[in-house]
Amino acid sequence: MDFLRPLADSNYPADSDNTSGSAVTLGPWPPGPQGVLVWCTEAAYITVGEGVTATTASTPIPALTPIPFTVPTTITGQWRVSALQISTAGVVYAKPINFR
Numbered sequence: 001m002d003f004l005r006p007l008a009d010s011n012y013p014a015d016s017d018n019t020s021g022s023a024v025t026l027g028p029w030p031p032g033p034q035g036v037l038v039w040c041t042e043a044a045y046i047t048v049g050e051g052v053t054a055t056t057a058s059t060p061i062p063a064l065t066p067i068p069f070t071v072p073t074t075i076t077g078q079w080r081v082s083a084l085q086i087s088t089a090g091v092v093y094a095k096p097i098n099f100r
Helices: none
Strands: 004-006 015-018 024-029 035-040 044-049 059-061 067-070 079-085 091-099
Touching: 004 035, 015 024, 024 091, 035 044, 035 059, 035 079, 044 067, 079 091
Parallel strands: none
Antiparallel strands: 004 091, 015 091, 024 079, 035 067, 035 091, 044 059, 044 079
């Protein structure tokens, strides 16, 4: 994995939310970051972009494993992370980053 560089907390703060039976949204953040580091206490489906909502077709990630996602380069407005629990409710976290 490449080295990850967290971005200034004042412009790109970390965010978290509890997952339940419906998709939750983290952010929004302004354009600029190359990626976002996402991790959760329970397995969840994740999607990243403008106006996105996670579904069972989104990318599944395991619990307690930080996963870097690329922020789409086509972002022109605020973007967000959406998460949907796979089976058990938990907490999902996200922090905008740059690579290297």
